[in-house]
Amino acid sequence: QVQLVESGGGLVQAGGSLRLSCAASGRTFSSYAMAWFRQAPGKERDYVASISTSGITTNYADSVKGRFTISRDNAKNTVYLQMNSLKPEDTAVYYCAAANNGRYYLRGLTDYDAWGQGTQVTVSS
Numbered sequence: 001q002v003q004l005v006e007s008g009g010g011l012v013q014a015g016g017s018l019r020l021s022c023a024a025s026g027r028t029f030s031s032y033a034m035a036w037f038r039q040a041p042g043k044e045r046d047y048v049a050s051i052s053t054s055g056i057t058t059n060y061a062d063s064v065k066g067r068f069t070i071s072r073d074n075a076k077n078t079v080y081l082q083m084n085s086l087k088p089e090d091t092a093v094y095y096c097a098a099a100n101n102g103r104y105y106l107r108g109l110t111d112y113d114a115w116g117q118g119t120q121v122t123v124s125s
Helices: none
Strands: 004-007 009-012 018-024 033-039 043-053 058-060 068-075 078-083 092-099 121-124
Touching: 004 092, 018 033, 018 092, 018 121, 033 078, 043 068, 043 078, 043 121, 058 068
Parallel strands: 009 121
Antiparallel strands: 004 018, 018 078, 033 043, 033 092, 043 058, 068 078, 092 121
């Protein structure tokens, strides 16, 4: 099973950009579908985006479509989340997740087998 470590979070003004990274250990990274979730204070953890094993196909939550881009580099065992036009409501802890069944289109928490520790993103108004 992969182990995941996120980085790249921070404080940014509304309208700004951040790029999150998630580094995975293990030699089977390319067989995992990958996703990003986020959890705002006092709220449930919500799906943000996911990507197929090859990186060709992506899915997004409606709230981030057109602003966020998920990508992966299988040679570097890393998945990214480029976040543009950030809004205060994007403030949350962002988590990377991996699904060993390769089903990138799944959006439930229990569909993913491994999780990172999270990275804080704060967007000021």
